[in-house]
Structures are given as structure tokens and as C-alpha cells.
Amino acid sequence: MRAGILGAGWIGRRHAENLASRADVTVAAVCDLDVDRAGQVAAAVGDARVFRNWREMLDDAELDALWICTPPLAHADPAVEALEGGLPLYLEKPIARSQPDAARIVAAARGTVCAVGYQWRAVDVLADLGAALAGQTIGCLVGQSVGGTQSRPWFLNQAEGGGNLLERGSHHIDLARAVAGEVVAVQAAQSAVRLAPREYATAGDIADAVTILLHFSGGGLGTIVVAWTSGELPGRYWLEVTAPDAALRVDLDPEFRLSGVSRGSPVAATSGHAPFERSVDRFIAAARQGARAQVLCTPADAARTLAVAVAAEEALRTGRTTSVSGSAES
Numbered sequence: 001m002r003a004g005i006l007g008a009g010w011i012g013r014r015h016a017e018n019l020a021s022r023a024d025v026t027v028a029a030v031c032d033l034d035v036d037r038a039g040q041v042a043a044a045v046g047d048a049r050v051f052r053n054w055r056e057m058l059d060d061a062e063l064d065a066l067w068i069c070t071p072p073l074a075h076a077d078p079a080v081e082a083l084e085g086g087l088p089l090y091l092e093k094p095i096a097r098s099q100p101d102a103a104r105i106v107a108a109a110r111g112t113v114c115a116v117g118y119q120w121r122a123v124d125v126l127a128d129l130g131a132a133l134a135g136q137t138i139g140c141l142v143g144q145s146v147g148g149t150q151s152r153p154w155f156l157n158q159a160e161g162g163g164n165l166l167e168r169g170s171h172h173i174d175l176a177r178a179v180a181g182e183v184v185a186v187q188a189a190q191s192a193v194r195l196a197p198r199e200y201a202t203a204g205d206i207a208d209a210v211t212i213l214l215h216f217s218g219g220g221l222g223t224i225v226v227a228w229t230s231g232e233l234p235g236r237y238w239l240e241v242t243a244p245d246a247a248l249r250v251d252l253d254p255e256f257r258l259s260g261v262s263r264g265s266p267v268a269a270t271s272g273h274a275p276f277e278r279s280v281d282r283f284i285a286a287a288r289q290g291a292r293a294q295v296l297c298t299p300a301d302a303a304r305t306l307a308v309a310v311a312a313e314e315a316l317r318t319g320r321t322t323s324v325s326g327s328a329e330s
Contacts, residue, residue, distance in 0.1 A: 001025045001284060004061055006054050006078055007069030008032035008041040010150050011092055015067050018277060020045035025284065029061035054078045063087060065287050071154040071161060076101035083108035088287035090280065092117040094170050095302035097162060099310060102303040115283040115295035116302035118174040122278040124271035125258035129179065129241075129248060132262040136243035138180040141214070141222035143172040147235025148197075149228055156204025163206030165316070166309045169226040173212070173312075174297065174305040175239060175252075176224065180216050183308045185323050187213040188315040196228045212312045215321075 003019050005012050008030055019025045031051040032038035042048035051057040058066075058081060065088040068079055075096045082089050083105070095116050096102040105114075145168055154160040161167050165188070177183060190207035208229075214222035229235075237252040248260035248267060256271035279296055286294035307324050315322040 001064045001287070002028040002062055003065050003067060004029040004031070004057055004063040005041070005048075005067045005069060006031045006057070007067075007071075007074075007092075008034065008037045009069065009152065012067070012069035013041050013044075014276075015069060015090075015092075015280070016041050016045045018280060019067075028063060029057050031057045055081070058082060058085070058087070065090065065284070068092060071152070072097040072166070073154070073160055076104050079105045079114075080108040083112045083114060086112055088113040088283070090115050090117065090283050091299070091302075093174075093297075093302065094162070094166055094306050094309065095299055096306065097160070097166075099303070099306060102299070102306050106299045106303050109292075109299045113283070113287045113290065113292050113295065114299050115279065115286070116297045116299055117279060118171060118297045118302065118305070119275045119279040120171055120175045120252060121178060121296035122273070122275035122282065123250070123252070123256045124273055124275075124278075125250060125256060125269045126178065128258050128267070128269040129250060132248055132258075132260070132267045133179075133241070133243055133246055136246055137218045137220060138216070138222075138241045138243050139220045140242040141176055141180050141216075141220065141239070143176060143222070143224045143239045144236050145169060145172050146225065146227040147229060147237065148231030148233070151196075151200055151203075156200065156206055158204075158206050162309065162313070163204075163210075164208065164226045164228050165210045165212070165312055166306075168228070169210060169212060169224060169312075170305055170309045172224045172226070172239070173214075173308050174302070176214060176222050177301075177305060177308070179239065179241060180214075180218070180220060180222060182217045182304070183214045183222075183311075183324050184217050185215040185321050186308060186312045186315050187215075187321050188312045190316055191227075195230075197230050210312075210316070212315075214308070 191209035246262035
């Protein structure tokens with residue numbers, strides 16, 4: 001498979017390195033507005049062609065699949081053009097910055113394989129969690145995403161990247177939806193205390209800590225806490241769920257494991273695969289087979305996650321409970 005990579009930032013580099021390590025994929029082209037940065041990624045993975053303009057890459061490079069790793073505001077145009085041209089697409093999360101852009105991508109993907117990179121969908125033990133919860137409705141869900149992250153200029157701008165709520169918190173929003181079902185309303189609050197590294201103390205307009213309260217369609221509640229801290233502090237990434245006959249915990253990153261009790265019996269499982277690589281594995285298999293439903297997170301599903309995040313942003317602005325609506329449909 002000849003892969004093209006649009007966006008040579010840190011996540012683009014990670015995808016390039018992962019793809020270059022495979023025997024069944026060649027990184028054929030790398031595109032970035034910063035040609036030097038694109039050239040560095042291309043040189044690190046072999047003999048890839050370098051482009052500054054994504055349209056030129058799509059026109060001139062012979063590609064079997066495309067990875068889009070740009071900031072969310074720049075997702076829609078190249079994603080739509082690639083998908084409408086029949087080129088399988090791995091689109092890094094979130095699907096887009098706005099719901100109208102997400103709707104364009106969902107519509108374009110109706111005939112082409114497209115995966116959105118919510119890699120926690122690929123955690124092996126989610127299947128064990130589902131089995132332990134079979135027949136039960138989750139009444140309480142609590143998730144935490146606290147730790148360091150790499151800063152990017154657009155990440156520090158709420159309007160451009162959605163800050164911690166969208167760029168980081170949507171991983172947990174998506175996982176909560178996958179585990180507990182659809183979200184119908186949200187509440188949200190943010191901290192005024194600076195927790196990020198000191199060099200970012202006066203940069204940007206994002207909150208370093210955000211808490212989101214999710215109201216699930218099944219009647220349960222979920223709380224997600226997101227905080228950006230110094231990389232010198234330990235990261236904490238986990239999800240806990242409580243149902244009538246179950247209390248279960250999934251530890252996330254770097255060890256992906258399930259523990260707890262269901263129907264009076266202990267539950268324990270450990271993932272055998274890294275979710276980042278497994279998510280890509282599923283996409284590549286789906287692209288080879290033309291099997292749109294085989295990817296772990298479809299554009300329509302990612303658009304529903306975006307709808308929850310957008311509602312949470314509105315709840316932050318207004319201080320009110322906000323209904324979730326307007327997600328794109330497949």
C-alpha cells in the first residue's frame with residue numbers, strides 16, 4: 001500500500017514511523033506547509049516525495065490511501081476531495097472543528113473507506129468490558145485524562161483547536177459513548193487555575209482543566225475530567241463504570257487493562273495489542289477489502305462525538321445544561 005501523509009507535525013511523524021515499520025506499506029508522499037519539516041519526515045521513513053500543496057500531492061503522487069494529520073480546521077477540504085476521488089482515508093481526530101465540516105466529510109465518505117483516529121476504540125479489553133456489562137445499563141461513568149501534552153499554536157487557541165475539551169477530552173467522550181451509549185445533554189465547567197508548564201502560563205485562551213457531565217440516553221450519568229499538567233507529573237488515564245451488578249475499571253495508557261467485579265465474579269483482562277497500531281491495522285484491512293464498516297470509528301460516529309463536544313463548549317459559555325443535537329448521520 002502506497003500511503004500519503006498530509007501534516008508532518010508530531011502525530012504525522014508518529015503515523016509515518018508506524019507505517020514505515022510495516023512490510024505491507026510504503027510511505028510514498030509527505031505534505032506540509034513547512035516543506036523542511038515534510039522533508040525531515042520523508043527522509044526518516046525512506047524515499048517519499050515531498051509536497052507543500054495537498055492538491056498537488058493528490059494529483060501527482062500515486063497513492064492507495066491517505067493519512068490526514070493536520071489541525072482540525074484544515075480537515076474538511078482535503079478529506080472531501082480524497083474521499084470523493086475514492087481514496088481510502090485515515091483522518092486523525094477530531095473529525096473536524098465544526099459540525100458543518102463534519103457533515104461534509106460524512107457525506108463524502110458514504111462510498112469510500114474512512115476511519116477517524118479515536119484509537120481507544122481499539123483497546124482489546126473493551127470487548128471484555130462489553131461482555132461483563134451484557135444486559136446491564138450503566139448508571140455511573142467516571143473518566144479521567146490528566147497529564148502532559150505537546151503544545152501546538154492552534155491547540156492553545158480555543159476557536160482553532162477546541163483546547164483541552166475537544167483536542168484531548170474528546171478521546172474520553174468518544175470512549176464514553178462507545179461504552180455507555182449516546183449522550184443527550186451535557187453540562188460543563190472549567191478551572192481558572194493554570195496547571196500547564198510555566199512557559200504556557202500566559203499563552204492562548206484555553207482552560208487547563210475542564211469537567212464535563214454527560215447525560216446518557218439510558219438514564220445514566222458520566223463525568224469526564226480533563227487536565228493539562230506538567231510532563232514531570234504522572235499521567236492518569238482511566239475509565240470506571242458502575243451498573244446494577246458490576247463495578248469495572250479500564251486503565252488507559254500505557255497499560256490497557258480491565259479489572260473489577262460483575263455479577264459476583266472477578267473480572268480481569270489485559271490488552272495484547274497497542275491501540276494506536278491496532279486502529280491502523282483495522283483501517284488498512286478495511287481499505288484493502290473495501291469494507292467501510294470494518295473500521296473502528298466511522299466518520300458518522302466521530303461526528304456524533306463532535307456534537308457532544310460542541311454542546312459541552314456551549315455549556316461552558318452559558319453555564320446551562322445543553323442538549324446534544326445536529327450530529328451528522330451516515
